[in-house]
Amino acid sequence: VTRFEAWLLHLANLLVGGTGIAYAVVRYLLDPPDPFASVHPWQGPVAHAHVLAAPLLVFGLGLVFRAHAWAGVQLEVGARRRSGLVLVASAAPMIVSGYLLQVAIEPLWRSLWSWLHLATGALWLGAAVAHLVASRERVPRAGE
Ligand code: HEM
Ligand code: HEM
Numbered sequence: 001v002t003r004f005e006a007w008l009l010h011l012a013n014l015l016v017g018g019t020g021i022a023y024a025v026v027r028y029l030l031d032p033p034d035p036f037a038s039v040h041p042w043q044g045p046v047a048h049a050h051v052l053a054a055p056l057l058v059f060g061l062g063l064v065f066r067a068h069a070w071a072g073v074q075l076e077v078g079a080r081r082r083s084g085l086v087l088v089a090s091a092a093p094m095i096v097s098g099y100l101l102q103v104a105i106e107p108l109w110r111s112l113w114s115w116l117h118l119a120t121g122a123l124w125l126g127a128a129v130a131h132l133v134a135s136r137e138r139v140p141r142a143g144e
Helices: 003-029 043-075 081-103 107-136
Strands: none
Touching: 003 043, 003 107, 043 081, 081 107
């Protein structure tokens, strides 16, 4: 991963993950200040920001996929393997459910994609943090 790719991915995770969490809070935890409104006034803007930021993450992922992520899987790199594999596994269901949410109309499908997206989004974000934090750990050398 080059420094540029790393910063792009960290920025995209911050924007997409931040707006994703904010959206969940606004939608499920906050009550609208106006008792006659069905949704919180921030729900629309936060959802829009989330959807607009998402392509940056998809692009960043594509940028490092072959040379870094897939190479890491194939070469059986030891360092950061666990979080890396969770990133690889959660990427496709997170992205696909994000897009299916935008085209699903029936309530049953909407709630299915919504749950899948929430679960895989949380998994991705947790793994992204773990993947970064792992870099701060020093691997002990033999004889230490
Ligand atoms: C860090 C990764 C992500 C997290 C934590 C996250 C989180 C969330 C959450 C909590 C919701 C609300 C789900 C609901 O109530 O139905 C949501 C909605 C959504 N997400 Fe994500 N998401 C992530 C990545 C993505 C990506 C990569 C895409 C695009 C491919 C995407 C597209 C969407 C869409 C379209 C919605 C529905 C917005 C609406 O209702 O208008 N998300 N996301
Ligand atoms: C979708 C999958 C993946 C993404 C998005 C990803 C992303 C990243 C990013 C952004 C960094 C730089 C962190 C920093 O220092 O700022 C990094 C480093 C690293 N990752 Fe991954 N990674 C993925 C999969 C994997 C896999 C599968 C492995 C190994 C099995 C792996 C092993 C490593 C290692 C060893 C480093 C430190 C060396 C380097 O910067 O290249 N990663 N990864």
